[in-house]
Amino acid sequence: MGGLLMDRLHKPHAAFPRNHAILAGVAALVMAGISGCANPERSRDLANPAVDPAVTAVQVCSVCHGRDGNSSSPNFPRLAGQRAEYLEEQLKNFRAHQRSDPEGYEYMWGVSRNLSDNQIHGLAAYFSGQTPQPNPTGGKPVAQAGKAIFENGIPEKQVTACQACHGPKGEGLGAFPRLAGQHQDYMAKQLLVFRDTEGRPGTPMKQVTHSLDRGDVEAVTLYIQSMPVN
Numbered sequence: 001m002g003g004l005l006m007d008r009l010h011k012p013h014a015a016f017p018r019n020h021a022i023l024a025g026v027a028a029l030v031m032a033g034i035s036g037c038a039n040p041e042r043s044r045d046l047a048n049p050a051v052d053p054a055v056t057a058v059q060v061c062s063v064c065h066g067r068d069g070n071s072s073s074p075n076f077p078r079l080a081g082q083r084a085e086y087l088e089e090q091l092k093n094f095r096a097h098q099r100s101d102p103e104g105y106e107y108m109w110g111v112s113r114n115l116s117d118n119q120i121h122g123l124a125a126y127f128s129g130q131t132p133q134p135n136p137t138g139g140k141p142v143a144q145a146g147k148a149i150f151e152n153g154i155p156e157k158q159v160t161a162c163q164a165c166h167g168p169k170g171e172g173l174g175a176f177p178r179l180a181g182q183h184q185d186y187m188a189k190q191l192l193v194f195r196d197t198e199g200r201p202g203t204p205m206k207q208v209t210h211s212l213d214r215g216d217v218e219a220v221t222l223y224i225q226s227m228p229v230n
Helices: 002-010 017-038 053-065 084-095 102-112 117-128 144-152 184-196 205-209 214-226
Strands: none
Touching: 053 102, 053 117, 084 102, 084 117, 144 214, 184 205, 184 214
């Protein structure tokens, strides 16, 4: 017994082979992560302009917005097929801290901080080129009131029809975003940001939304989610 104990004391590596294996594994993972960041084709380094925007879209943006821009979470907007002009403008607004809506600064200020104009242009091109997918309403009945607001507005409340700026099919026009198939929850939050806060300045939406009540918001956003995407 004494001889065995002395052998262990003189050969500590023999007593702890499991720990050495764990440390070796950790070291390997660290080195793999370092090599990945050094490779622009497998990098999440947002400050590296050498990383192709499509790589950033797949490896970073996809966490919230989906690989193809068709996010499954109602908290994050769908970007697939969104107008490139609009995406560029919003990314630049995030980068400049012009958009201060809660989800905006929580998720996007840090992500956009080091993006160059070329990276922003590339990301906008990537997501605008993706194919939007239908967005089921989960069995919620779509009220005709929502369709009426989208197509005609609410004249007695001086609310402009959504299609006037966003197109009759919600496809978006110029710098005005595509709405068709967007998540109801996300859209409702944004309408309330426009109506109740100064978190998204510089758009006509403050005036458009000022007379909307909760029922109006619920109806029109559910209709928008149910709209055909093609």
